[in-house]
Amino acid sequence: MAKARVGVAGLGYWGPNLVRNFDEIAELAWICDLDGDLRDRFAGRYPRARATGAFAEMLADETLDAVVVATPVPTHYALAKQALEAGKHVMVEKPPAMRAAEMDELVRIAADRDLVLMPGHLLLYHPGVLKLKELITAGELGEVLCIYGNRQNLGIVRTNENALWSLGVHDLSVILYLLDEDPETATAQGRDFLTPGVEDVVFCFLSFPSGKIAHMHLSWLDPHKMRKITVVGREKMVVFDDMELDRKVTIYEKSPWKRAETYGEWQTRSGDISIPKISTDEPLRLECTHFLELVGGTGDKSKVALDGARVVRALEMLTESLSGG
Numbered sequence: 071m072a073k074a075r076v077g078v079a080g081l082g083y084w085g086p087n088l089v090r091n092f093d094e095i096a097e098l099a100w101i102c103d104l105d106g107d108l109r110d111r112f113a114g115r116y117p118r119a120r121a122t123g124a125f126a127e128m129l130a131d132e133t134l135d136a137v138v139v140a141t142p143v144p145t146h147y148a149l150a151k152q153a154l155e156a157g158k159h160v161m162v163e164k165p166p167a168m169r170a171a172e173m174d175e176l177v178r179i180a181a182d183r184d185l186v187l188m189p190g191h192l193l194l195y196h197p198g199v200l201k202l203k204e205l206i207t208a209g210e211l212g213e214v215l216c217i218y219g220n221r222q223n224l225g226i227v228r229t230n231e232n233a234l235w236s237l238g239v240h241d242l243s244v245i246l247y248l249l250d251e252d253p254e255t256a257t258a259q260g261r262d263f264l265t266p267g268v269e270d271v272v273f274c275f276l277s278f279p280s281g282k283i284a285h286m287h288l289s290w291l292d293p294h295k296m297r298k299i300t301v302v303g304r305e306k307m308v309v310f311d312d313m314e315l316d317r318k319v320t321i322y323e324k325s326p327w328k329r330a331e332t333y334g335e336w337q338t339r340s341g342d343i344s345i346p347k348i349s350t351d352e353p354l355r356l357e358c359t360h361f362l363e364l365v366g367g368t369g370d371k372s373k374v375a376l377d378g379a380r381v382v383r384a385l386e387m388l389t390e391s392l393s394g395g
C-alpha cells in the first residue's frame with residue numbers, strides 16, 4: 071500500500087520532531103509555517119516536501135491525506151476544523167481545542183466525514199504508561215483507589231500559558247486513560263507568583279463516579295524535577311517515574327492487610343518490589359505510527375477523538391475552577 075501523504079504545520083520547538091518521524095514512516099509531502107526563515111531551513115533539510123506559509127494552500131492539495139498541527143494551542147481548533155472540512159485526517163497537538171464545545175464540534179465533523187481526529191497525547195504511547203494500563207486492566211493492583219501525578223521543576227517559567235495548560239494536559243490524559251471514566255468533580259487551586267494572571271503552581275483534585283480520586287501537582291516553581299504518576303490499588307501500588315533511566319515502572323506489593331483481631335487496627339503488608347522491563351521505543355514514533363494506522367483504516371478512529379474530548383472537558387472544569395468561574 072502507498073504511504074500516506076502527510077503535511078505538518080508548525081516548525082517551532084515541537085513540530086520538527088513530528089516532521090522527522092513522518093518523513094521516516096510516511097511521505098512528508100508538505101511543511102508549513104508562518105515564519106519564512108523556519109520554512110527555508112526545513113525546506114533545505116526536506117527537499118522533497120513542498121513548503122508554504124499558507125495552511126490553505128497545503129489543504130488545497132487533493133493528494134494530501136493527512137495534516138499534523140503543531141502550532142500554538144489557541145490556533146488548534148481553527149486549523150483542525152479547516153483541515154477536517156477540507157477532507158484531511160488530522161493529528162493535532164494537545165489540546166485540540168480550548169473549549170469543550172469546540173472539541174465536540176471537531177469530533178462531530180470528523181465522525182460525519184469518517185476522518186481521523188487524533189490529539190497528540192504523547193504519554194499515552196509511552197511504554198511505561200502502557201505498562202500501568204496493562205497492570206490495571208489485568209487486575210494486578212486489585213481495585214484502583216487513587217492516582218496522583220507530579221510534574222514539577224524549577225522552570226521553564228512560561229508567561230503565556232499557566233502550569234495547568236502547559237504541564238497538566240499530560241497527566242490529565244494519563245489519569246483519564248488509566249481510569250477510563252469522566253470525573254464528576256474537577257477543581258484546581260493555584261497562584262500566579264511570577265507573572266500576573268499566569269498560575270505557576272497548580273494543585274488539582276478530581277473525583278470519579280466509581281469513588282476513585284486523583285490529584286495533580288503542576289509547577290515550575292519547585293526544587294524537584296519530577297515526572298511521576300503513582301497508582302494506589304488495594305493489592306499493589308505502582309509508580310511510573312519518567313526521570314528514571316532503567317526503573318521507569320516500580321511495582322510495590324504493599325497494601326493494607328486486615329484488621330488485627332485484638333485491637334481492630336489495620337495491619338499492612340509489604341512484599342516484593344519489582345521492576346518490569348520497559349521497552350525504550352520512542353513514544354512519539356509509536357504515536358505517529360498509530361495515527362498512520364488509523365488513517366490506513368486499522369483500529370478504532372472514534373476512540374482517540376472521544377478520549378481527547380474527555381480530556382478537554384476535564385481541562386475546562388479545572389480551568390473554570392482555577393479562575394473562580
Ligand SMILES: NC(=O)c1ccc[n+]([C@@H]2O[C@H](COP(=O)([O-])OP(=O)(O)OC[C@H]3O[C@@H](n4cnc5c(N)ncnc54)[C@H](O)[C@@H]3O)[C@@H](O)[C@H]2O)c1
Nearest residue numbers: 080081082083084085102103104105140141142143163192
Ligand atoms: N507532546 C509534547 O510533548 C509537546 C511538547 C512541546 C510542545 N507540544 C505542543 O506542540 C505545539 C507547538 O508548541 P511549540 O513549543 O513547538 O510552539 P512554537 O511556538 O515553538 O512553534 C509553533 C510554530 O507554529 C507556527 N505557526 C503559528 N501559527 C501558524 C499557522 N496558522 N500556520 C502555520 N504555522 C503557524 C509558528 O510560526 C511557530 O513556528 C503546542 O500545541 C504544544 O502544546 C507538545
